[in-house]
Amino acid sequence: MRAQDAAVLLDVRQLTKIYTSGYLKTTRVVGCQGVSFVVKRGEIVTLLGESGSGKTTVANLILRIFRPTAGEILLDGTDIFSYPPRAYYAKVQQVFQDPYAAFNYFYRIDRVLHRALAFKNGRMALTERQARIMEVLDVVGLNASEVLGRYPHQLSGGQLQRLLIARALLIEPDLVVADEPTSMIDASSRAGILNHLFDLRDRGIAILFITHDVGQAAYIADKAVVMHKGKVVEQGPASQVLFSPTHPYVQKLLSDVPKLRERWDFSQELGTNVLLGDSPR
């Protein structure tokens, strides 16, 4: 193993995942192929791509949901599959896409927070736990009286998503994998969620922010990794990749993003009867 840069937290090397199904006639679908990137401590890296580009496959591999076909993922220089599960998930946590599905509707939301504390610290006095919970709720901008003692159905998506961020804060992992954390959230609450991800970063937690939304990626990321058809097409500092890309696919992707200040000009195409593009699967 090569010498590790101390700042490198997660090192993804030549990661390939091929999904197979069937025994006699095996169908192979490439999830991702030869994906390499690094996440440094306290850095927000965005994994950007259209649906089907393999970004969730990479997230699931990092979360050890399944094993890669080839390649390796190193956390602090050690292969992630050599960690005991508890030790690994104390370092790597997830903020889910759908906050409505992440809670058990039979329990009050307090349970999630208390269990998160128990996961990290084992037994802890109730008063101490409550103090910690109050502290993190304050960080994510939730009013304790509005959320504690309630059931998930009584809260909005934005509140639930903030609770998941609060939960991640209680565990104090080194890395949070956030897979489209704002897609189920109303536009006006999205900004709050994004800002709280900055708060996580300010506490030294690295974030892998997975999204298809270029605007959010450009707002939040320090570094951008753009995926297309399972491969990384361009990566580098967000200010460079998202504002002066070199790869043709990234250039096309960015030109397809609707802008608030400019209008797409279709005048060339509207006059002629051109075929508009993609073919059926």
Next chain:
Amino acid sequence: MENPLVIVERLRGYYVGGFGVVHGVDDVSLTIRAGEGVGLVGESGCGKSTLAQLITGVTGPVLHYQGGTVMVDGFNVYAIPEETLRTEVLCKRLAYIPQAAMDSLNPVKRIRDLLRDVVKERTGRRPSNEEVFTTAGEHFESLGLPRRVLNLYPHELSGGMKQRVVVAISTLWNPKILVVDEPTSALDVSSQKLLVKTLMLLRHRGTVKSMLFITHDIPVARQVCETLAVMYAGQLVEVGPVEEVLDSPRHPYTRGLLSSIASYEPHAGRRARLECIPGRPPDMRNPPPGCRFHPRCSLAQPRCAQSEPPEVTLAGKRMLRCWRFSGGG
């Protein structure tokens, strides 16, 4: 601009059921002229889709029409018989594409078979495959969908194509007005752009004269529309030409909404810290008294909580519903 195609006046529609009375749309007036695209934006649950449904005149089991008028190309949709509404207004003059309409494609039928059913329902006669191929095929091709799509099943199409197939089917009878509810929200950016292009193509050719485009994605609305209508808690709070509203939003809610979106602006560079609107939309079973936005408004004054601000029209065709613009009140 030409004559108004849709005139909505003081429209009210409530959801009534065991859960109480939800004031879905409360006193909305809106005019859509021929050749105009109106974008309707706002948070979820503020009544955008309810308004669209009320404009079509087809209210659901719990949604009840409570007053006001809707004129669609000369037809008062709440005064004419249901059968006239079905045969003369819907599809012919006004086509409505509800949210997630692409999921309405029958998964066990080819697109052409679904189309044959649709045509039979409207004309009373089931056309042959060849007829569908020539007439609908032509329409499909003019919208950039290859004719062979007609022979495919929905699962063989990508999400973006399904959505465009739905748009093509809805516009077969050349409706003057197209009401589309969140057509782009489940699509990635490249399919979004194709869908926007399809809609622009329809308007450019005059197939569709006016459009009501409902979305929560303001940058997309910017691409499609000339007029932007901002809705909050069942009411329109700001309506005006899209550039003006985006460049100088007047209503505090519009400002909050605009400062909370992380849009990608290649020339403006990276955004400074975004701000979000505190709180969340009110429970519409019991809307707050006075201005409905006052509990979340940073500029609220005492009278905002006491009485409801009237709609005022400023120069430049800007409509606002806020005490700060109502003069002495």
